[in-house]
Amino acid sequence: MKNSLSFSIILFITIVFIYSCSTQEDNNSVQAAPASLTPAEINTTDVINDTKIFNYDVNKNYSEQIVDFYPNAFFASDLSVNVINGINLALKTAADEFGKYGPVEYWVFGTDKQAALDLINKFCERRETLNQWTMTECLRRETDESLDYSMISYQKVGENVILNNKPSGSAAHNGGSEWGIHNMAHSYPFGFDNIFEVDPPQNDFKTVLHEYFHVVQKASVFSLGRDIDDDYLKPNKTIWMMEGGAEYMANYTLFKLSNNGTLSFEKPWGSLKQKMTRKMENGKRIFQQDCPNSLLNEFNHQFCRDPGYDLGSWGVAYLINKVNNQKVLLETFYPNLKKLGFEGAFNLSFGYSTSEFYNEFYEFLQLPIEQQLEIIPNF
Ligand SMILES: [Zn+2]
Known part of the structure; x- marks a missing residue:
């Protein structure tokens, strides 16, 4: 003390x-306020990478608001220019496509421990500057390798990728509503460095879009705080809308922008239909094995988890096709979630009840893949 x-x-x-x-x-x-906390002369049209800069008014509450500044991305010093440029572009793209919410702090780790400790130090300095946490307590938690989702755990994931020569990654929205921010972390995005043939940059790009979609989702109920927002986003712990929504919107956006020339990557990555075919195959395999009689709303983080992502993204694709509006989650469902609750926002967005949808979707899963693919856009 x-x-x-x-x-x-x-x-x-x-x-x-x-x-x-x-x-x-x-x-x-x-x-x-101290000079570093004054946003007046800071360029707010880009992703900021300097941990000493605050590109927003630190005294303002931005809960549930569209903001006019981009996310921040902070990088461990061992990361390459390719990684930095890749993450910055992915975040900027996400904010442009899904809407700017914030403040977002996106912390990216490499493989080197000292570089990670230096970055964690900067994270904690930021918390202390804003009177959110003491340096000592922040460092104690975030450098503890035994804790799930501590910041150092993201560096460990990357270190093991190189040690074992095996692709593996971790990225998450780790809350932050108690500080008025979206606090996010990403382990070494090796795809941007083209380390493995099977993991091209598009994978990491998609991951950033997926995580940023969680920003949009959480922003819709941000002022309710971390303990309550899950009741809205994942009622009865069901994950299909939260994870399926993030996964489908991320893939849809990536393929759309690659197809229309907004984004260009060195190597092609197939089509959205191919990607969704794999999701149907993987999702159905585990579904038939582990939970064959379950409806979509019974999948959660403990039970039938992977189909929650794979078939969940199909569930969202199905609903989007039903109302023929790719932006229905952004324009109708999430903007009304806090006011109407999950069922009410669902009714408003899709014109029927969730239970009608769950039964209809169960039947849809039995169709041949050629018929299922008719609902997926052609790019
Ligand atoms: Zn997710």
């Missing part, structure tokens, strides 16, 4: 000192 108090005093003095250095000519603004 005593240590953290004296540390706070030192930090305060440091901030004041930095501030007074940077504003020597402006004697009237002593009461203003």
